[in-house]
Amino acid sequence: MWSLSDEALVAGLAAGDQGAATAFVRRFQARVFGLAVTMVGDRAVAEEIAQEAFTRAWRHAGAYDARRGRVTTWLLSITRNLAIDHLRAKRTEPLDPDAIGDAERAMWATAARSAATPGDGETDELRAMLGDLPGEQRRALLLAALFGYTAREIGAIEQIPLGTAKTRIRAAMRKLGRDTPGRDDERRRGGMR
Amino acid sequence: MSTDCERVREIAAELALGIADGEDRARALEHLAECTGCRAAVERLSSVADELLLLAPAQEPPPGFEGRVAESLRPAARRAWRGRRLALPVVAALSAAALAAGAVWFALGDDRELADSYRQELAVANGEYFDASSLELPGGEKVGYIYGYQGRASWVLALIYDGVDDGTYRLELVAEGGEKLPLTELEIAREEGSAGAATPIDYERLTEVRLLDERGREVADSELRE
Numbered sequence: 001m002w003s004l005s006d007e008a009l010v011a012g013l014a015a016g017d018q019g020a021a022t023a024f025v026r027r028f029q030a031r032v033f034g035l036a037v038t039m040v041g042d043r044a045v046a047e048e049i050a051q052e053a054f055t056r057a058w059r060h061a062g063a064y065d066a067r068r069g070r071v072t073t074w075l076l077s078i079t080r081n082l083a084i085d086h087l088r089a090k091r092t093e094p095l096d097p098d099a100i101g102d103a104e105r106a107m108w109a110t111a112a113r114s115a116a117t118p119g120d121g122e123t124d125e126l127r128a129m130l131g132d133l134p135g136e137q138r139r140a141l142l143l144a145a146l147f148g149y150t151a152r153e154i155g156a157i158e159q160i161p162l163g164t165a166k167t168r169i170r171a172a173m174r175k176l177g178r179d180t181p182g183r184d185d186e187r188r189r190g191g192m193r
Numbered sequence: 194m195s196t197d198c199e200r201v202r203e204i205a206a207e208l209a210l211g212i213a214d215g216e217d218r219a220r221a222l223e224h225l226a227e228c229t230g231c232r233a234a235v236e237r238l239s240s241v242a243d244e245l246l247l248l249a250p251a252q253e254p255p256p257g258f259e260g261r262v263a264e265s266l267r268p269a270a271r272r273a274w275r276g277r278r279l280a281l282p283v284v285a286a287l288s289a290a291a292l293a294a295g296a297v298w299f300a301l302g303d304d305r306e307l308a309d310s311y312r313q314e315l316a317v318a319n320g321e322y323f324d325a326s327s328l329e330l331p332g333g334e335k336v337g338y339i340y341g342y343q344g345r346a347s348w349v350l351a352l353i354y355d356g357v358d359d360g361t362y363r364l365e366l367v368a369e370g371g372e373k374l375p376l377t378e379l380e381i382a383r384e385e386g387s388a389g390a391a392t393p394i395d396y397e398r399l400t401e402v403r404l405l406d407e408r409g410r411e412v413a414d415s416e417l418r419e
Contacts, residue, residue: 013266021266025259030251033258038249047254051262058266068236073243080246084211123247130248145245150212166207173206176241 006071007064014061025054031072032079039083039146049086053079084148108142126176133172140168141176197224201231209238219346219391324396328404328415330356339402339415340389347396349376350389351404357381357412367401368394379404 004012004020009027012020032053036046056078057064064074108130130138136158143149143157155165201221207213208221225232324341328351337353351364364376379388392399404413 018263018267022259022263025262025266029259029262030253031247031249033254034252035246035249037252043255047258050254050258051265054262055265069240069243073240073246076246076249077243081211123244126244127248130245141245144207144210144212145242146249148212150214151207169210169212170203170206173209173238173241177238 007066010057010061010064010071013058014064021058024057028072028075029054032075035076035079036083039080039148040086045086046083049079049082052082056082080146080148087148105139108138129176133175137168137172137175140165141172144169198228198231201225201228202234205231205235205238208235209242211242215346215395216393219393222346222391223393324417326402326415326417328353328402328413330413331411336413339417341396341399341417343396347392347394348389349392349396349399349402350387351379351402352387353379353381353385353404353413355384357384357386357404359383361407362386362412363405363407363409364388364390365403365405366392366394366399367403369398369400376402 004023006027009020009024013024029050033046033050036049036053037043040046040049053075057075064071068074069077130141133141140154140158143154144151149157151165151169152162154169155162158165160168201208201224204213204217204221208218213221221235225235322343324343326339326341327335328337328339329335334356336356337351340350340352342348349364349366359381362379362381364379366374366376368374374393376392377388377390380386399417401417402415403411406412
């Protein structure tokens with residue numbers, strides 16, 4: 001059970017196999033919880049989000065399509081959406097640009113030096129490309145991707161015009177999208193462990 | 194490349210990151226349903242956005258997390274959950290009609306369970322509410338229903354079940370202030386038909402949905418949220 005591919009575990013999850021469900025949670029819990037903590041910054045809330053992410057994945061396991069993405073990114077996307085729902089519901093107060101800017105920089109600093117976690121090798125290439133981006137583009141991209149901020153909100157955080165915020169996000173995505181050859185092959189290959 | 198393609202390519206990054214505003218997103222989704230080139234471009238950027246999530250450092254959750262979660266994923270719980278949803282044969286099709294009809298069916302169950310299930314369904318796509326209104330002929334005879342969804346992309350689905358001649362019709366939205374917006378075509382055969390599409394503006398800003406014949410004359414009308 002523990003050596004099955006990610007896709008096989010999802011198939012087991014969809015079939016109602018309890019062993020597969022336990023193995024699935026064990027394999028991904030650190031990633032899911034880590035993303036939730038990174039995004040919401042509160043371990044108790046992150047735990048609720050992580051649990052809900054696994055429940056959603058379990059309910060929708062039958063609809064998972066390996067051609068559209070790896071299991072890890074599928075599960076983390078579910079986690080991200082839940083965390084963003086939580087963050088957006090909280091965003092009734094005016095943005096504090098300094099606090100948010102600090103959170104983003106801390107996030108990037110942690111990601112940039114993190115290499116010890118098992119499986120982190122898969123992000124080396126992406127981390128290197130992010131490191132090559134101009135700082136303001138990287139910041140705008142991470143604020144959007146990891147914290148769900150819109151271009152308008154990023155404009156307020158960075159104290160720049162809306163058009164400039166959009167330009168930074170688009171330029172960063174264009175570069176990452178253009179410079180990632182082989183990503184599709186990697187996705188199709190799946191994750192045998 | 195068409196003008197629509199250019200517009201969608203321009204906001205492809207925001208679409209991929211899930212931060213495009215409602216109107217842009219609704220228009221883009223309409224275009225993406227028909228344009229494979231733009232769909233491929235957005236999917237490519239979406240895979241980049243997904244991979245960015247891998248940058249968050251992994252962290253072990255609190256003790257007991259694995260057991261609690263695994264316990265909540267037991268097959269009995271799934272059967273109960275499925276039992277509530279699959280009571281409608283159309284749910285499996287994942288169509289707009291199924292979502293709206295599911296909301297109606299839920300109303301027969303326990304209110305608290307309904308509220309919880311409803312919130313979960315809505316949360317899937319950042320939805321705020323579902324709505325259903327009668328579609329009526331000028332004389333007041335009911336000929337079908339209009340289902341509406343208010344979410345990050347809003348949509349409207351029209352279902353005709355009786356009383357309208359076979360043929361090709363158009364659905365038209367009326368916004369606050371009276372602005373009229375085309376939605377989609379609707380074919381009626383044997384007095385039945387259905388059609389739906391993402392709306393170019395938020396559902397909550399719509400006041401009316403009209404069914405028009407080929408000459409643009411109103412055949413039936415639905416006043417929303419009455």
